[in-house]
Amino acid sequence: MRKALAVYRKEWRQILRDRRTLLILVFVPAFFLLLYGYALNWDIRHIALAVEDRDNSPESRALVSAFVNSSYFDQVALIHSPAEAERLLDANEARAVLVIPERFGRDVTNGVSPQVQVLINGDNANTATTVIGYATSIVRGAGVSLRGAPPAGPRLSAEPRIWYNPELRSTLFLVPGLIAYILMITAVISTALSIVKEKEVGTIEQVRMAPIGTFPFVVGKSIPYFLISLTSAALIILAAMALFGLPMRGNWLSLLLALSLFIAGALGTGLLISTAADTQQVAFQAAMLTSFLPTLMLSGFIFPISSMPRALQLITYVVPARYFLVALRGIVLKGTPLWLLAPQMMALTIYALAMLALASVRLAREAR
Template structure:
């Protein structure tokens, strides 16, 4: 244990000697979280929705059929009780729920107006706004056709509710994504060059003949960056809550635990890259092209995964940031318990074990 702590202390000294890099590692999360508040408007297609129809008449069936026939929506379920609505959002099976009251048909025919409620998951405000706009337009198109050859002014009033993010703040969407990016940058990229740096400077031979075992040597490389990543997580959450006013609706301990798990996943990936390459440039290149860019493009942070081609949707399953992004959004924004994110947690745990095993297995005791 004493030998292991000595290696950890050595790594901390390496980091502290380079104050510019240390300032970047600690200052980058603050800069990103403060200036990354942009909104992207993208077309939303094939979004899943459910229907709670208490009326069950020809008009409601026609509206649902038009929604389902459009390229924007796919009906996934027909609900029977009000309690099923929350479950659809908790399980991620639907992004939107349409509710028709029992008197929809009679109100439309006799009172000339009828209410329709659209409930959308606003943890991603851009998608929620787009979906409710599409649904409202489709309903209005149906109303226009319904009013043909009728003198009475029939009207359908659409009532929209935005769950989890009523004010549609863009920060609710990009905060989980920024956390993913920061951890990927700090953990993976910086860890990816730590073993390679020893090879290039010629100090790896000295470390290999020391009493420290190769396993402890590799793990000691990751400890300082794990601590820096944890500091970054705390700083991002503090800035999110007190500066950007993004509340943590879920369990804080669960959120921190999931963040630590993702940190370990990124560290394991960085160690694997570090043991498989012989130059810092190659390590940085693989980290950027193999992890950072997929984190931006395939995690669901910038673009909804369901909008992507099937091949990219399949590839996104092997991007760790996709699962962590879903966890943070579910716990932090939607306030869901562990039972709602156990699958994502299990996937990240499996990735961590597999990557760490591969990194240790790939570490060469003898240098060529």
């Protein structure tokens, strides 16, 4: 215990003395968040909208205002014929056309469900889908049902209702992934490098000559990085709340638990890497391959796991971020209670224990 404490204190002193590294550990994550948070943004705003208002009633004008005020659409033209609509879409001057029929205002007053038409340029499927989402949500907000284009097919009207993120803002979906990614970088890299650095300088040899077991050494060495990673996570989350309107619908303690388990796994990974790598460069590359890339590609952060090929899907089972993301999105966006996240929490616990055990065994063996 006294020995672990000595290692713990020493590690803190080294970290605090090395201001630059500390700043990198604490503030670069927040910087990453800004960078990715603004760049990785699939939201579409300022969509050029042409309006063909055949009704020109207070009700129809209210609907047009609803579109413009949403900030998703900019009205670029007021047109009077379907031919004009076609020309504007062809010329790419408008991405969408809102057609309001003659009897719109009257139907609204009479309580008859009126229908409007939205023509959308579908050359970019992603954008088109998003625009449909916005239009649906605005029209529903205005209390009418939407008849989408093309109008062929049976007259079935589906009313999608999106929970937790009604505007489908991609930032809300991406931020938890970013937190996982950034924590993976700080926790894995800082732990791995701190030990490999000692190997390079030779101080680890001196420590191995002392009667200190692997366990107190690992514990004393990891706890500072654990605390720094946790602080870093808290900063990211607070920044995401302030800047991107990330909600916090769940329990803070659940969040702390999920973060702790995930960071413990990342520290274990870092320790394990440090047992295999002899130089900081090798350690860094190993961390890239085993931690960052899987967290980025195979966790469901950017690409949905369900649409991956089967072989890749199997790999995702050993990527801790996969479970962490489900837990994090659940707690933050949905307020999911902890007991519903038990499988994810179990998976994170198993991963952390496995990594720490493997790293301890390898460190102990190296000592002989």
